[in-house]
Amino acid sequence: MLQRIEEIDHRIEEFAKDQGRPTSKTFSNKPPFTDNVLSAPAPKGFKMPPVPQYDGTTDPVDHLETFRTMMLLHGASDGFLCRAFPTTLTGASRDWYSRIKPNSISNFEDFGDDLVRHFTSSRRPRKTxxxxxxxxxxxxxxxxxxxxxxxxxxxxxxxxxxxxxxxxxxxxxxxxxxxxxxxxxxxxxxxxxxxxxxxxxxxxxxxxxxxxxxxxxxxxxNPTKQCRDDRAPRRKRSPHRKEESYTLLNISRRCILAAIKEEDFVRWPAKMLSKGNKRDKSKDCRFHRDHGHDTDEYRHLKEEIELLINKGYLKKYVIDDGHQRERKERSPEG
Incomplete structure (x- = not known):
């Protein structure tokens, strides 16, 4: 019976060889290293560094370089690199190592080249x-x-x-x-x-x-230039108009300015260019927010209010049309 089992095992092994498949005998208990590798001493006081395990699914070149760098820091010889490297292999890479022929590895460069060739499909594409x-x-x-x-x-x-x-x-x-x-x-x-x-x-x-x-x-x-740039463009100077030519209002312009000062449609003038010590400090202009003339007398405020009236913003401050026509008829310009 025992002889019959041995014959069956022999036939299975022969069949596996014909098919190119590994058999139990392809996993050798003998190390794949030559005598010079096996006799290479470990560095004095050597302790294996924490090298990541390699399972064959990532780039083998990256693993080889990481291992080599960490081991050389500990003064490892080429032969000891070969002996220590299998401890970093697991999974498919460990299976590959187990099938290496005995007495076939004499240096770490050839050992690494064999690993890279076997797992070349796992290499990441190199940029060009x-x-x-x-x-x-x-x-x-x-x-x-x-x-x-x-x-x-x-x-x-x-x-x-x-x-x-x-x-x-x-x-x-x-x-x-x-x-x-x-x-x-x-x-x-x-x-x-x-x-x-x-x-x-x-x-x-x-x-x-x-x-x-x-x-x-x-x-x-030049702060005045910056101030002027931040405000509305300066209007061209227009010829002085007589008071009679402006629209009649039911309250003073100073009061109108106070009522509309928070509105977005109001265009405030640029800062006054003349020196402050040359202006009349007894007069105050709320439109300019400075001294030198009265608010109600300031021509640009009159023009601004007139413009806003024409745009339909200030109709509630305008006296009815009958008084406007009567005033114009009495005006010398009428």
Missing amino acids: AVFLMALRQEDNEHLKAFVGCFNREALQVPNLDPSTATNALLACAKSNNFQRSVARLNQHSLAGLIAGAEEYISVEETLAALDSNRRRTSEEK
């Missing part, structure tokens, strides 16, 4: 210079933010030629002045190109700040 050429600076994107974005993407392109990076940056940026500046850099590295671009941006920002300070200083020295 073509990707950089497709970048574009948006209309509302600040140049400094765009250069930072370009730099981050360019760092992901392996072995990027500086001239290719320069051409890509020239094609992507919108500023003609920036493009001319970058073209003159003639840098031989990506770091030099980005440093030159950031220097241009720094100069531009400094000039913009200086220009803003000059404008602010000019506005502080």
Whole structure:
């Protein structure tokens, strides 16, 4: 009976070999390393660093570089790298390691290359210079933010030629002045190109700040000009009208101004240009909010009220049409 079972097991193994499938014998208990690897000593006081486990579903190159960097910090030799690496494998990658032929791995570089070839489908796509050429600076994107974005993407392109990076940056940026500046850099590295671009941006920002300070200083020295700009455009001077030509009102203009001062349709005059010490301080103008003349006498207030009447805003302050016609008939101009 035992002999019969052994014959069946032998046939299953032969069939599996013909089909290219692993059998129990393909999982060897012997390590896949050569004698020089097995005899490599561990660093003095070595404690395994917390390297993430690799299951074959992510980029194998990233895992290899992480492992190598952390182990070299502890002074691990090439042979000890080979011996320690299997402790970071799990799942599919552990199955792959278990099938490696005994006495076939003599150095970590070949060990890593085998891992990358086996899990090449898990590698993340590497960006190329073509990707950089497709970048574009948006209309509302600040140049400094765009250069930072370009730099981050360019760092992901392996072995990027500086001239290719320069051409890509020239094609992507919108500023003609920036493009001319970058073209003159003639840098031989990506770091030099980005440093030159950031220097241009720094100069531009400094000039913009200086220009803003000059404008602010000019506005502080000329407050009347700023005040005039913030108000309604100044009206052209019109010939003096006689009092009889204005619409008759049922209350004083000072009272009308007090009643409508909070309304949006009122156009307030610009600040008075004449020096305050040369104006009559006994007279106060509520329309100008300054001294020098009386509110009711101020011609621009008369014109403003007349304009608002014609626009239909102040009809309740107008005396009836009969009195208006009678007044005009008595007027010498009538």
